[in-house]
Amino acid sequence: VVIEEFRQRYLNQPYGDQSMLLRALAYERHPYRWATIGIEPAHIEQATLRDVQAFYRRHYRPGNAILSIVADLDEERMLRMAEERFGSVPPGDAPPQEPLPVEPPQTAPRRMEVERDVPATTISIAFHMGARTSRDFFRGDMTSDLLAGGDSARLVQRLVRERRLVASANAYVSGSVDPGLFVVTAQLLPDTAVEQAEAALWEELALLSREAADPYETEKVKNRFEANTLFGELNVMNKAMNLGFYEMLGDLPLINRETELYRSLTPDELIEFSRATFRTENSSTLIYKAKK
Known part of the structure; x- marks a missing residue:
């Protein structure tokens, strides 16, 4: 289902692959060369459950989250409410992250x-x-x-x-x-x-x-x-x-x-x-x- 949705959203729509082609053309090393969902269905097909779980643990953890509150609330009350709702949630471990590859200067069109x-x-x-x-x-x-x-x-x-x-x-x-x-x-x-x-x-x-x-x-x-x-x-x-x-x-x-x-x-x-x-x-x- 996910792979078919990928095809419908990105590959089978008019101009659907235009931005993806431009990314891949402009970047050689940096991950910006592909969209978050990948370049082709094979990127989803080849992902293992372990890959997905590791990605989730690395990024989708409270210690990596930012809470933004915009409301007509007293600051002390706002902080107290945030602490009541989220204070007991463990931050989660931060796995070591490798630095992203640096895109080399482009030297030819x-x-x-x-x-x-x-x-x-x-x-x-x-x-x-x-x-x-x-x-x-x-x-x-x-x-x-x-x-x-x-x-x-x-x-x-x-x-x-x-x-x-x-x-x-x-x-x-x-x-x-x-x-x-x-x-x-x-x-x-x-x-x-x-x-x-x-x-x-x-x-x-x-x-x-x-x-x-x-x-x-x-x-x-x-x-x-x-x-x-x-x-x-x-x-x-x-x-x-x-x-x-x-x-x-x-x-x-x-x-x-x-x-x-x-x-x-x-x-x-x-x-x-x-x-x-x-x-x-x-x-x-x-x-x-x-x-x-």
């Missing part, structure tokens, strides 16, 4: 083309970038917002509306705890050649490496980030999840510094990030072609 039964061809280009707690992450996040943060962003305005090369375009950072990926994507229109759209994406990335963004453009992006952050905190569940996430990162106060960090980014930093990141030898390109 990688490329993959596959054909699938999908309505449109998609181009995805991934670049290695910094970890979630590094300043590089915020530079990458802001750069992705300049490219695709809303209807007035560069990729939407220039490639979708003005040049009419693609039906949609996006840019995002993976947000991985360890060094992650900066990804740009474009879904092609029927009359657009892959080479034409790919060249247009690289033109936009090259422009970021040469010219500083307009102050109005960067201020608009910063305002959008701050507004999204503030509105996100209005939701109780979001607040609880964010507290748990930043505690897991090992830097809980970062939750209150992110807007300030984002606002402190300078145009020169964005150029520096673009030059260091958007290099041909640091790129992994996936052409996900629609069957003719």
Whole structure:
């Protein structure tokens, strides 16, 4: 049943294996190269009961858990209630963990083309970038917002509306705890050649490496980030999840510094990030072609 669900969710759905192919292309050693559920059904088929039990004992134990509480409660009462409910639960032993393999620097471009039964061809280009707690992450996040943060962003305005090369375009950072990926994507229109759209994406990335963004453009992006952050905190569940996430990162106060960090980014930093990141030898390109 689990294996069949895997096939339905990831392999038999349109675009279901696209992100998995891109991960495997961009990473060679780090476990980020596969999704949590694995790359193929064999990863589930070959898992033994002992493997599953060992994984459960390693990770799903109270000593490895983070409790986030967001409510209109007195602090002392909240702590007392948590102690009453969880204080008697043994933390569980922490098995020794081997360090994760470090992904080596990419020194040559990688490329993959596959054909699938999908309505449109998609181009995805991934670049290695910094970890979630590094300043590089915020530079990458802001750069992705300049490219695709809303209807007035560069990729939407220039490639979708003005040049009419693609039906949609996006840019995002993976947000991985360890060094992650900066990804740009474009879904092609029927009359657009892959080479034409790919060249247009690289033109936009090259422009970021040469010219500083307009102050109005960067201020608009910063305002959008701050507004999204503030509105996100209005939701109780979001607040609880964010507290748990930043505690897991090992830097809980970062939750209150992110807007300030984002606002402190300078145009020169964005150029520096673009030059260091958007290099041909640091790129992994996936052409996900629609069957003719």
